[in-house]
Amino acid sequence: MFNDLNIPLLPPRASTFASEYDMLFWYINLVCLIGGGLTLATLFWFCFRYARQPGAKEETPRILGSMKIEIAWTLTPFLFFVSFFIWGVRIYSDKISAPIDAPEYYVVGKQWMWKIQHPTGQREINELHLAVDRPVRITGTSEDVIHDFGIPAFRSKFDVIPGRYVTTWYHPTKTGTYHIFCDQYCGMGHSQMVGKVHVMNQADYDAWLEGTYVDYxxxxxxxxxxxxxxxxxxxxxxxxxxHNADGTGRAPQLAAIHGQRRPLQGGQDVLADDAYLRDSIRNPMAKIVDGWKPIMPAYTRTQVSEEELLNLVAYIRSLKQATQLPKRYEQYPAPVGAPGAPTAEGGLSK
Ligand code: HEC
Ligand SMILES: [Cu+2]
Structure with a gap:
């Protein structure tokens, strides 16, 4: 019923919980509003109706209680409160029991960032990529104090507690980018402990997992x-x-060549698909790009395994612009959190 009402006071609804949760929210609000309104209206009405009339007797009549009224005004609110409870428990128990086959994501809260690990090994900080229409289980814990992993658009928040695993689940229903907040005051940087959840279609998510979805x-x-x-x-x-980003290299620049036709020495050209990229690394002499010298060494199986070759090809495929290529003398940076490595806040970790 409330689904097609777009009330901008509320965050977008992007999970299966959202509409049920909102219905309960409005139901509780409506009951309280009507209950409060009736009480207030009665109060005012009594003020006028039973106000002391000029020339009335000094004494007011003594009225003892009425069982009927007592029962009515005790039982009616009680039944409403029980309805809040039953509805609330239904949503809550749904929220804590994830579907058995849902893949599990780990969330670790740390002053002041969110570290996230995908079941397939990818890691991110302050960001969570999910596929639309695929339920996921989220298990959270904390490295220091109590935080709370909250996604308003999913109508979901749960405390992450040091020394304990807490689990919830989501079924995202709408692609888009939504807020992640820390919903539990956790120290000085609490207000910066925010992030984004990206709900993508399955194809984009798969590309993201592989690392080739980089253009956003x-x-x-x-x-x-x-x-x-x-x-x-x-x-x-x-x-x-x-092959580098500076344009000073002795080799063609590799960004955005995947899917293009490459001119070869001798006037022919060839489609740069995965197989071509693979061959260009294993056996560079076979097809020489026009205008370049055949100086690239062949990388044999002892130097680069088939699996590593797949990763290299995925990397070249992920290069959409030259700036993504490393500089000529760039070294591999230490992983986040390692001694001397850049931290998410921009400083150096100890
Ligand atoms: C000594 C310099 C040198 C090194 C090191 C080198 N390459 Fe090359 N590479 C070249 C040159 C020159 C070409 C163009 C001539 C050719 O096709 O062989 C080339 C071509 C390529 C191509 C085809 C590009 C196109 O435009 O179609 C790919 C892909 C490639 N290299 C990948 C790699 C990878 C991956 C590595 C590291 C494992 C690597 N190269 C190391 C010099 C180098
Ligand atoms: Cu926090």
Whole structure:
């Protein structure tokens, strides 16, 4: 009933809980409003109706209680309160029992950020990517004090408590980007302990998992994705000594070549699909890009395993613009949280 009413006072409804939760919210509000209104109206009416009339006797009549009225005004609110309780328990028990096959995501609260780990290994900070219409289980804990992981658009919040696992679940129903808040005051940086949840369609989410969905806000691939592994390898094998972002390299710039036709020496061209990228690394001499010298070493199976090669290809596929390529002398940065590594707040960790 309330679903098609767009009341901007409320956050968007993006999970299966949202409409049921809102109905209960409005029901409680309506009952309280009507109950309070009736009490107030009666009060005013009595003030006028039973006001002392001029010339009336000094004494007021002594009236003893009425059982009927007592029962009516005790039982009526009681029944309403019980209805709040039953409805509330129904939603609550639904909220704490995740579907058995829902994949599990981990959330760790820490002064003052949210660390999130996907069941497939990807990690993110202050961001959570989810696929639409796929229920997920969320297990949360805290590294220091009590925080509370709240997503208003899902009508969901739960305390994350040091030394304990707390579980809830979501079934996102609408693609979009919504707020994550810390809903429990947790110290100085509490107001900055916020984030975003991105509900994507399945194809975008799969690309995000792989690390090739990077064009929104120009961000890099997800930590832990295939493309992210590929980037590490790219730096480790020093592919950036020749292929780099500066345009000073001795090799073609690799951004946005996937899916394009590449001109080859001898006048032919070839579609740069996954197989071509793979061959270009295993056996660079076979197809030389027009205008470049055949100086690229072949990377054999002992240097780059098939799995690593997949990651390299995913990385090249994820490159949509040249600025995403590393600099010529860039080294792989230490992971977040490691000694000397940049922290989410921008300083250096100890
Ligand atoms: C010594 C310099 C050098 C190094 C190191 C090097 N490459 Fe290359 N690479 C080249 C040159 C030059 C070409 C263009 C000529 C050719 O096709 O062989 C090329 C071509 C390519 C192509 C085809 C590009 C196109 O435009 O179609 C890919 C993909 C590629 N390299 C990936 C890699 C990867 C991945 C690594 C690291 C494992 C790497 N290269 C290391 C010099 C290098
Ligand atoms: Cu907090």
């Amino acid at each position: 806000e120009g961000k890099n691939s997800a930590d832990g994705s295939a493309a992210w592994e590929g980037r590490k390898l790219f730096l480790k094998l020093q592919c950036n000594a020749c």
